[in-house]
Amino acid sequence: MEVLNNYQRKKLDESNDEEFYSEPKFVYHLDSNFRKYLSQVYKDEIDEYSNVLDLMSSWDSYLPKEKVYHKVIGHGLNKKELEKNNILDYFWVQNFNLNQDIRLDNGSIDYCLMVAAWQYLQYPENLTKEISRILSNKGKIIVSFSNRAFWHKAPNIWTTSTEEERVQYVRKVLISNGFKEPRIIKNFNEPDLNIFGFFKKDPFYCLIATKE
Numbered sequence: 085m086e087v088l089n090n091y092q093r094k095k096l097d098e099s100n101d102e103e104f105y106s107e108p109k110f111v112y113h114l115d116s117n118f119r120k121y122l123s124q125v126y127k128d129e130i131d132e133y134s135n136v137l138d139l140m141s142s143w144d145s146y147l148p149k150e151k152v153y154h155k156v157i158g159h160g161l162n163k164k165e166l167e168k169n170n171i172l173d174y175f176w177v178q179n180f181n182l183n184q185d186i187r188l189d190n191g192s193i194d195y196c197l198m199v200a201a202w203q204y205l206q207y208p209e210n211l212t213k214e215i216s217r218i219l220s221n222k223g224k225i226i227v228s229f230s231n232r233a234f235w236h237k238a239p240n241i242w243t244t245s246t247e248e249e250r251v252q253y254v255r256k257v258l259i260s261n262g263f264k265e266p267r268i269i270k271n272f273n274e275p276d277l278n279i280f281g282f283f284k285k286d287p288f289y290c291l292i293a294t295k296e
Contacts, residue, residue, distance in 0.1 A: 085260040086209050087253075092241035093206045101204070102179055104237060105161035110143055110168070113200055114230055118286040121271055122146050122199065122228055125290060129226060134194035137218070140180070140201030143168040157188075184210035188218045196225045203233045203242045203250070208257045216262030216295055224294050225263065227254055230286040251289055258293045266293035 097104070112119065127148045130136065134154055138145045141158040143165040158175035160166050166175040176187075184207055196215050205211060215225055231247055241253060251268060258266055271288035 087257050087260055088206075088209070088239075088241055093239050095206070095237060095239045096243075097236040100179070101181055101237060102161055104234070108143070108162050108164040108168075110165070112144070113142075113232060115286045117273055118230055118288050119144075119146050121288050122290070123148050125226070125228070125269065125292075126197075127151065129224065129292060130195050135192060135220075136195045136197065137188070137193045138172070138197045138199075139215075140198055140204070141166065141169060141172070141175070145169060145171050145197070146199065147171055157193075180211055181206045184214055186211075186214045186218055190217055191220045191223075193218045194220050194223050196223070198225070198227045200229050200232065202227050202229055202254055203238045206239050208254075209261050212257055212261040212263070219295055222294065224292055225258070226290065226292050227258075228288070228290040230288065232286065247287065247289070251291070254291050258291065262296055263293040264296055266291040 123146050126146065130151065132152045136147070136153055136156045138156065138158045141160045142162070145156065145158065147156065155173050156171050158166050158169055158172035159178060160175065161177060161179060163177055166172065196219060202208065219225070233242065235243055242250060245253060255266055255268070269288070269290040273285040
């Protein structure tokens with residue numbers, strides 16, 4: 085079911101996303117606190133010997149190294165970043181704002197991960213249906229994000245919303261397109277005090293949902 089209107093799908097920079105991501109970005113887009121918390125969520129949620137799909141990934145998937153996975157598949161927009169991601173068994177490159185089809189078999193994935201990625205989707209409804217299709221019966225989607233983005237590449241639904249509205253937007257798309265009511269995790273850490281004053285840590289938002 086469609087959730088967004090045409091205005092909400094538009095973004096400031098409508099050029100092909102593949103041009104923006106043509107050069108690798110070997111940096112962390114989320115702070116160490118966020119990454120550590122996310123890895124703990126994965127440790128708690130993901131069973132060993134599972135098939136994991138990391139959508140819109142990069143050079144690090146934040147998956148706990150001590151777990152044993154059956155297979156970890158990656159997807160993204162920059163081949164060099166994905167090649168550096170050592171936990172991936174294989175990957176493919178695809179622009180989901182042009183084509184939302186996922187070329188994986190029905191029920192072949194146990195966990196689908198999306199980290200700091202949802203904010204760039206212009207057609208999240210179609211992609212969510214595809215994720216539901218490829219997930220196993222007890223499969224889960226784990227969507228996590230903070231308050232950072234390349235704002236010129238994020239659609240209006242993201243840039244014009246508050247942080248709480250973004251959580252509810254992701255929730256609405258999920259439950260409208262094949263998923264049960266998600267569990268929502270929010271984590272706000274106290275800012276650190278350094279020589280420049282208070283340093284604010286990245287807030288952590290995560291939605292975990294199973295198929296209907």
